[in-house]
Amino acid sequence: MWKEEKELVTTYNFDYTLKRWSFDPLTKLDLEERWVAIPVKLHNKDHVVRVKGIGTTSAPKFEISSNSELVKEELLEHIKWLFQWGRDLNKVHEHFQGTNLEMLFNEYPATPIVKDFHxxxxxxxxxxxxxxxxxxxxxxxxxxxxxxxxxxxxxxxxxxxxxxxxxxxxxxxxxxxxxxxxxxxxxxxxxxxxxxxxxxxxxxxxxxxxxxxxxxxxxxxPWTAENWLMFGVGRENLFPKADIGIQNALKKYFGIDHKPDFQEMMDFSENWDPFKSYASLTLWRSIEG
Incomplete structure (x- = not known):
């Protein structure tokens, strides 16, 4: 078995990532011990990679391990792609300061795009x-x-x-x-x-x-295509307006007495480009408890 450590130079809420994955009964993870076992398919072969959080949201650090020695570098690249560790979430946070979502991002900081495995x-x-x-x-x-x-x-x-x-x-x-x-x-x-x-x-x-x-x-x-783009591909500028969860989160956050219609959602999101996906995720997160 090999082990590698990865330290990020940005903020990253790994515990939220684990929490969102925990909604799926198929995912093998431990919220308290802060690890997840990830199924990876490479070259028609199956591998399991374990990622454990050993840092904090403000100073994220991870231990990555697997029994698959021969494809170690490819597995590390896949994990980096999956977690999108190349994205500086501090820049996303800064983008929403001064916008109508500033309070939301301050309450739920460092929310990454939580992708599905394949x-x-x-x-x-x-x-x-x-x-x-x-x-x-x-x-x-x-x-x-x-x-x-x-x-x-x-x-x-x-x-x-x-x-x-x-x-x-x-x-x-x-x-x-x-x-x-x-x-x-x-x-x-x-x-x-x-x-x-x-x-x-x-x-x-x-x-x-x-x-x-x-x-x-x-x-x-469109809802299916947009969700695949966000949670499969990891695209950063998607705002699924037909999603009931997002509609409910907007209703709660802005204190309105109705679910917003398409035009209202367009107006709310006017200054969110190019990070609408992070707005969507943070809105979902705000009603997930």
């Missing part, structure tokens, strides 16, 4: 979760992975697109998927398995183009 996993999870309450959404995604994915060292891996492409709709219906949702999950996986949808390639495109291309796919609307 592009495909994220897309499938977002499709499964759309238009469901959080509890049942995670019930479905957990059943999906436990039935068709696999474990390594106690860590769950999502099934591959090729595996899901071979499923029958009835197999998801047995897990309480609606017929349409079963079709969306399997049909999207078939597009990926057939090479008609390349998520790695799509992740390199501008936000607007990604939303345009993804919403051509049956079962993927």
């Amino acid at each position: 592009l495909y996993d994220c897309l499938i999870k977002v499709i499964i979760h759309q238009q469901l309450n959080m509890k049942f959404a995670y019930t479905l995604s957990t059943r999906f992975v436990e039935n068709f994915g696999y474990e390594k060292n106690g860590v769950w891996f999502y099934p591959s697109p090729e595996t899901v492409a071979q499923l029958e709709y009835s197999q998801l219906r047995e897990l309480q998927f609606s017929q349409r949702k079963a079709e969306y999950v399997i049909d999207t996986s078939r597009l990926i398995a057939a090479g008609e949808l390349d998520l790695e390639e799509l992740a390199e495109q501008p936000d607007e183009l990604v939303v345009k291309e993804m919403t051509k796919i049956r079962g993927i609307g």
